[in-house]
Amino acid sequence: MELKGRKIFQGKVEGEVLATTEGISFYGGVEADTGIVTQKGHSLEGQSISGKILVFPQGTGSTVGSYTLYQLKKNGKAPLAIINKECETIVAVGCIISEIPCVDHIEIEKIKTGDKVKIDAEQGMVEK
Numbered sequence: 750m751e752l753k754g755r756k757i758f759q760g761k762v763e764g765e766v767l768a769t770t771e772g773i774s775f776y777g778g779v780e781a782d783t784g785i786v787t788q789k790g791h792s793l794e795g796q797s798i799s800g801k802i803l804v805f806p807q808g809t810g811s812t813v814g815s816y817t818l819y820q821l822k823k824n825g826k827a828p829l830a831i832i833n834k835e836c837e838t839i840v841a842v843g844c845i846i847s848e849i850p851c852v853d854h855i856e857i858e859k860i861k862t863g864d865k866v867k868i869d870a871e872q873g874m875v876e877k
Contacts, residue, residue, distance in 0.1 A: 752855050752875040757836050760850025763867040764829045766860055767801035769793050774810030775817040775843065784826030802868065803828035804860050808840035818843030830868050832857060832875060 769792045773779065778788030784799030799821075808814055818840070821827040827849055831840060836853035844851035850870040860866065860877060867876040 750859070750877045752859065752877070754832075754852045754854040754873045754875065756870050756873045757831075757833075757841050757851035757853055758844040758849060759871045760830065760848070761867075761869050761871070762802070762829045762850055763865065764800065764802045766804050766862055766864040766866055767793065767796065767798060767828075768804035768857065768860055768862045768864075770806065770858075772807050772809035773803075773805050775808065775814035775821075775839070776811040778810065779817060779821070781817050781820035782824055782826070784821060784824075797826075798828045799826040801828050802830045802832060802866055804832045804857050806834040806857065807837050808833075808843075810839070812839055812842075814839040815843035815846065818849065819847045822847035822849060830870065832860065832866075832868070
């Protein structure tokens with residue numbers, strides 16, 4: 750199945766999905782040194798986003814979240830790519846400065862944790 754969306758930042762990757770139906774606040778919600786979600790009560794609390802294709806509706810919280818994505822990348826703990834329903838400014842800037850492939854306008858409800866997907870962000874394509 751192919752899902753067509755919009756390119757936020759280019760790149761081609763494939764990997765395993767970690768998905769949630771909740772927004773993510775990277776600043777204060779994800780530990781930059783480990784990639785572990787620390788946001789209390791979040792469905793991904795205690796799980797690592799490192800090396801995964803992270804699927805979530807949109808980012809939430811402080812604009813410092815963009816820098817947290819950058820720190821994750823510098824620490825080797827960033828997600829391989831990000832797929833959003835609607836990518837807002839915090840996540841978009843974070844992906845661009847961190848060079849993390851990102852697409853949005855994707856029907857994320859069709860993608861589940863554990864799925865293997867290929868992303869061609871230049872074309873805005875996700876293949877499941």
